[in-house]
C-alpha cells in the first residue's frame with residue numbers, strides 16, 4: 297500500500313525533521329571546535345579516549361546494557377507469547393504491570409526498589425540491570441506485542457507442537473526468529489536506555505559511562521558534547537548495522553533463488 | 557516411505573466452551589488407511605474434533621485412541637500426528653526445505669538424512685524446484701503443498717487436514733484436492749479431513765461424516781449419504797434437497813403434493829395421519845407443461861443442467877433439475893404438472 301504525501305504532510309515532516317536535526321548539527325559542529333572555539337578538529341574526540349576512567353566506565357555500561365537486554369528478552373518474550381496464546385484473561389493485568397514503570401519516578405524506584413534487592417546484588421553494578429529491566433519494560437512490551445500480533449502465532453505454535461517440538465524449541469526455533477525485527481527493536485531500546493541512563497546510576501553511586509561523562513564534562517565543555525554525540529552515533533551505528541544485517545543476509549540468499 | 561495406517565477412535569468425546577457444546581458425545585472409528593471427512597457448516601465442531609485428536613485441546617471428556625492406545629496422557633508433541641492448517645502455517649523464517657525438515661530436526665535426525673527426506677517429500681508434492689523459497693515467495697497452493705510435505709515428513713500415524721483448501725481459488729482447489737487424495741492413497745495413511753464444502757468431501761473421501769451443532773448426524777460413504785440421508789439436515793447439506801410437508805396415509809404411504817407415494821423401500825413405519833417431512837432430490841421430480849397448476853418462477857442455467865424453481869403453493873419453492881436441452885421448452889411463468897418418482901423419496905419425523 298503506497299500513499300503519496302500531501303503538501304501539508306510534507307511541511308510537517310520537514311518542520312519536524314528540521315526541529316530534530318538542527319540541535320544535532322549544532323552539537324556536532326560545537327563538538328568539533330578547536331581550543332578556544334577556533335577552527336575545527338577531532339581533538340575533543342581523541343581527548344575522550346585519553347581520559348582517566350573512560351575505558352572502565354564504557355565497559356561497565358556495555359556490560360550492564362548487555363545483561364539488561366538479555367534479562368528483559370528472557371523475561372518478556374515468554375510472557376508476551378503466553379498472554380497472546382491463552383493467558384488472555386491475564387492480559388489486562390500484565391499489560392498494566394508492564395506499563396506501570398512509565399508513571400513511577402526514577403527516584404522513588406531507586407530508593408524503594410533498592411531495598412527489595414538481595415544484599416549480594418546491591419553491592420555490584422549488576423543491580424542496575426534490574427532497574428533498567430523495569431524502566432524498559434513498557435517499551436519492550438509494546439514492541440514485542442506488536443511483533444507477535446503480526447504473525448499467525450497460535451497456528452505456528454500448534455504446527456510446531458504437532459511436528460514434535462517442545463514449547464522451548466518452538467520458542468527458540470520458530471517464534472523468536474519470526475519476530476526477529478521486533479526482538480531487535482526491543483533489544484535496541486533497552487540497550488540505548490541502559491547505556492544512557494544517568495539518574496539511577498548516580499543515585500546508587502555506580503560509575504557508568506553517563507556518570508563518568510558528567511564528571512569529565514566539568515573539565516572540558518567541548519569534550520562533554522563530543523561524548524554525547526559520540527555515544528549517540530555509536531549506538532545509531534550499531535542499530536543500523538544490526539537492523540540491516542538480516543536484510544543483507546536475506547538479499548544474498550534470495551539471489552540464489554530465481555523468482556519467476 | 558513406510559507409513560502404516562493406524563486406527564483412530566473417538567469414544568463419546570464431549571467438549572464445551574462455557575455454554576456452547578462444541579462437540580457432543582462424539583464417537584467415530586477410522587480404519588487404517590481410510591480417509592474420513594467431517595463435513596458441516598462453520599462452527600459445528602469440526603476443528604474442535606481435530607484439535608482434540610491432535611492433543612492441542614485436552615479439556616474434553618471421553619477418550620481418544622490411536623491403534624487402541626488411550627491418548628489422554630500423551631501431549632501433542634508426542635502423538636506423531638501430521639497436521640495441515642487452513643492457511644499461514646509455514647514457519648516464516650524458514651525456506652520450504654527447512655519447513656519440511658523441521659519435524660525431523662526437533663527429533664534430532666542428522667542433517668544429511670533429513671535433507672534427503674525433505675527432498676523426497678517436496679518431490680512428492682511437486683515442489684522440488686522451489687525448495688529454497690520462503691513462504692512469502694510461494695503461492696497459496698504451493699504453501700499448502702509444503703505444509704502437507706512437512707506434515708508427512710515425520711511419518712505420522714495419522715494425518716489431519718483442517719480445511720486445507722479453503723483459502724485457495726477454485727481451480728487450484730480442485731487440483732490440490734485430487735492430489736491430496738492421490739498422495740494419501742499412495743502412502744496409505746489414515747486421514748481425517750475437515751471441510752464445509754460438500755463437493756470437496758464427496759470427491760476425496762472413503763466416508764463422510766456430516767456434523768451439525770457438535771453432533772455427528774450421519775457417517776457413510778459419499779453415495780450412501782447422498783441417496784439415503786438420515787436427517788433433513790444431512791439431506792440439505794449433501795446436495796440440494798426439497799423438504800416438503802407430507803402426511804402419512806398408511807404404514808408405507810405418504811401424501812406429498814397431492815400424490816400418494818409408496819415408500820416402503822425405505823422402511824419408514826409411519827402412523828396413519830402423522831405429519832412428516834418428505835426429502836425429495838431435484839432429480840426425482842419431473843415436470844410436464846400444463847394449462848394450470850404450479851408456476852415456474854426461476855430458471856438457472858448450471859451448464860449441462862438447468863435448475864427450475866416452482867411455486868407449488870408451499871412457503872418455499874421446490875427445485876427441479878432438467879438437462880439444459882429439456883429445459884429449453886420451459887419458461888418462467890409457465891404452468892407445469894409436477895410428478896415425483898417414489899424411489900428416492902425419504903421421510904423424516906423431524
Ligand SMILES: Nc1ncnc2c1ncn2[C@@H]1O[C@H](COP(=O)(O)OP(=O)(O)O)[C@@H](O)[C@H]1O
Nearest residue numbers: 573576577578597598599600601602603604605
Ligand atoms: N477457544 C474457544 N473459545 C470459545 N468457543 C470456542 C473456542 N473454540 C471453538 N469454540 C466454539 O465451539 C464451536 C465449534 O467450533 P469449531 O470446532 O472451531 O467449529 P468448525 O471448525 O466446525 O467451524 C463454535 O461454536 C465455536 O464458537
Ligand SMILES: [Mg+2]
Nearest residue numbers: 599602603604
Ligand atoms: Mg474450523
